[in-house]
Amino acid sequence: MKKNTIVTTDTIAAISTAQGEGAIGIVRLSGNKAYQIFREIFSPSKPIKKYQSHRLYQGSVMNGANTSSLDQVMIAFMKAGKTYTGEEMVEIYTHGGSNVINSVLQRVLKAGARLADRGEFTRRAFLNGKMDLLQAEAVLDLIRADTDAARVQAIKQISGVLSEFISSIKKKLVQVKTNIEVLIDFPEEEASPKQLFDLKFILQAAHDEVMHVLKSYDQAKIIREGVHVVLIGRPNAGKSSLFNAIVGENRAIVTPHPGTTRDYIEEAINYKGVKLVFTDTAGIRSSEEPIEKLGMEMTRSRVEKSDIVIIVTDPSAASRYDEELSIAKEHKDNVIIAINKVDIASKDQIEQAKNAFEDYSVFPVSAKTREGVESLVQGISGPSLAPSIENAPVINRYRHKQALEHIELSLNAAINLIDQQAFPEIVAEEVDSALAGLKELTGEVTSQDILDKIFAEFCIGK
Ligand SMILES: Nc1nc2c(ncn2[C@@H]2O[C@H](COP(=O)(O)OP(=O)(O)OP(=O)(O)O)[C@@H](O)[C@H]2O)c(=O)[nH]1
Ligand SMILES: [Mg+2]
Known part of the structure; x- marks a missing residue:
């Protein structure tokens, strides 16, 4: 693969492991001063005549010449060429406390490295022809x-x-x-x-x-991002209760008062290998109250972004479904109707709701007893289940x-x-x-802006 542009040569460094306490932490360096910095900060536990590439060495990261050890580490130096970025690289395996890792990082920066930007290691790998843009994006995926x-x-x-x-x-x-x-x-x-x-x-x-x-595209995007499902419906229909029943915890506030949910809440679950992202919303209602109106706006924008809209209805309280039906019509191909509260609704009420929505896929559920909830989730993930993993x-x-x-x-x-x-x-x-x-x-020909956007999604240290 050919190089895409001129190689940046300053040396970058970052903590590549997640923040928090862990068994080990990794500080990574890339650039043409990596080896020099390694030699400046590292004191081996036994004398080394000549360091070899791609070998692990044990010793200490020293605070300065003739000073104390910051941490006992394993360290590897890798010659430019066969490395992730294609540049000279060093990896330092420290103890996993955040103070330890950060002090090793500070030491490296003091010795001449610069803190890496988000995704800068991968960006360099891309610029040095180690991978193309599609592969770089996939690293993030x-x-x-x-x-x-x-x-x-x-x-x-x-x-x-x-x-x-x-x-x-x-x-x-x-x-x-x-x-x-x-x-x-x-x-x-x-x-x-x-x-x-x-x-x-x-x-x-x-x-x-x-x-x-x-x-x-559609299937692959769903595998990468999950299926986005939004719950809407009239006040008190039980949207938040159903949301809680699906995600398996009391995430959303539930009260007998209509208009409880004003903001939206999002929670993802992994159902038989399919990622489903649920959003509980303020639902649908007309109001002139500013907060309520904002809530409605948010609901609308979430609905626009979703793959599936669940309209939650309460047959024990409603006898007509005009509003629901008009929304259902708008999103015809991706609407699911949840007839909620079947534990308290009468048979007739449930039948009436089923008849009203005969053109749609209907799931009778009770958020309270959880009856029908599994079938509903199954119904949502059905088309996305068993994603093809052919080549x-x-x-x-x-x-x-x-x-x-x-x-x-x-x-x-x-x-x-x-x-x-x-x-x-x-x-x-x-x-x-x-x-x-x-x-x-x-990415053979791609603007700087697009690259900036893609790599900004990465974490620092990757
Ligand atoms: N019996 C019964 N009650 C339910 C069920 N689902 C919700 N409720 C009750 O209905 C009321 C409203 O529930 P919520 O989940 O807050 O309804 P919501 O649609 O989120 O309401 P808003 O956020 O106010 O629009 C609460 O008192 C719930 O306990 C159900 O399946 N059966
Ligand atoms: Mg609610």
């Missing part, structure tokens, strides 16, 4: 993964399944470009129908593959989707232009545009 499926997907991405796909499409397009250029350079020799057919055939194949990967490339970020859609449009345009026997120059423009999209995806 792996750290964040909270289900097996999310982890498997991230590992697959780090190993380069999507990157290989992109490069295979790129190869095809470069081949097309080369052939078109011949046509441009020798305009007197008109393209034979066979030549044009061959070009179109390659473009069509590339287009179909891109379409196939585009289709993976096909998938995309799981909006950035990927946008880029692939752009590529798809360009390929489609190129194919149509060939059909219309357009000038080869114009076909070439579309192929170029598709190629640019591919380069953007892998």
